[in-house]
């Protein structure tokens with residue numbers, strides 16, 4: 326049966342091919358993937374690779390699609406797009422096509438923004454990825470606070486002072502995973518709650534669409550029925566004034582009614598240039614938490630977990646090397662592991678340091694800028710788990726002294742700055758302190774094996790910067 330429907334879809338494609346240019350076909354129709362056809366509902370489900378493709382098809386090709394689908398599947402055919410909203414996490418959203426496909430009334434965005442029957446949770450697909458949960462969200466120093474807060478929100482949505490919960494951090498550090506995990510846990514604990522994850526981009530597409538169809542009120546009403554609203558990547562709205570104004574109304578309504586709002590962004594609210602103050606102050610009235618780049622230990626833990634889960638055997642030194650060089654992006658870490666696997670299978674070789682070095686150069690963005698004292702301080706502090714304030718302080722605590730000395734040693738080795746300048750940048754010390762520090766480190770390197778290994782391991786983190 327699947328084959329029969331797939332053949333009908335292929336026929337649609339060949340009809341479309343005859344009606345558009347080769348380039349148009351390649352861009353807009355080749356990426357569409359046939360998913361299924363339901364005889365009961367006369368509904369064809371196709372996957373499109375992004376909200377943008379969906380929007381474009383709807384805007385420019387709905388007439389053509391309508392004609393060829395009717396021709397091949399019959400007059401009652403309905404079309405639903407499965408829109409991939411997040412490739413990494415395998416997230417998608419099903420949206421019914423616009424008018425012209427035989428249905429008596431336009432019923433677009435069936436799952437989200439417009440007409441709905443009642444507000445029971447059962448009617449709503451939360452658009453959550455059930456694979457990214459708290460269980461596989463590894464905890465480390467860099468995410469301890471957001472993770473703990475996230476758990477508490479999931480247990481008491483809308484009830485805590487963490488409303489809204491605004492989480493920000495660099496790309497690939499786990500924001501989407503965390504906000505999704507909150508939604509999943511919340512749904513497990515409170516199945517009756519209407520939880521919804523939506524990317525800012527999709528929200529905007531839906532809104533634009535609703536405006537075009539004179540359905541803005543439906544759109545707002547729909548979002549005002551949500552109990553836990555999770556919006557990802559809200560930095561995408563900085564120039565979308567109308568979307569922001571609408572979100573402002575939705576936000577106020579939800580907030581006033583004790584509903585939970587969770588927002589994720591790549592920057593803190595103050596850096597959302599172009600957003601009006603009235604929104605920024607609202608974003609800031611709950612909890613703003615930074616998700617920092619994972620430190621090396623967390624990267625090692627994530628890699629080990631991935632290896633255990635996927636049954637991979639990767640030597641500890643290779644894991645350590647990947648963790649140190651992947652620039653703190655978990656996505657990069659996973660990419661390196663996948664590339665390593667592919668290489669080892671294709672070339673039938675073991676995964677070792679040589680292979681890791683080769684793969685990493687291709688997989689991770691190589692930074693060709695020369696090392697700065699700031700870079701060095703950051704790496705050394707991360708390695709020893711102390712803050713830069715500790716290093717700059719006057720404290721003679723042994724742990725801080727070591728970090729200061731090692732930083733000065735590296736600064737002299739890699740930056741070619743005069744000792745006086747290095748001293749200035751590392752806690753305002755004079756040049757004799759720098760010279761003394763470098764001598765102490767060099768002396769110790771000659772006699773202390775463990776210290777030697779430590780220095781090499783920190784140097785590995787600079788490798789890609791040379």
Ligand SMILES: Nc1ncnc2c1ncn2[C@@H]1O[C@H](COP(=O)(O)OP(=O)(O)OP(=O)(O)O)[C@@H](O)[C@H]1O
Nearest residue numbers: 461462463495496497498499500501502627655656
């Ligand atoms: N602490 C963690 N434990 C396990 N996996 C993690 C952790 N942090 C991130 N990941 C994984 O890393 C990948 C990237 O994470 P995610 O997509 O959540 O990042 P992001 O911060 O939302 O990135 P972007 O801003 O680019 O969208 C995902 O596969 C996620 O599951």
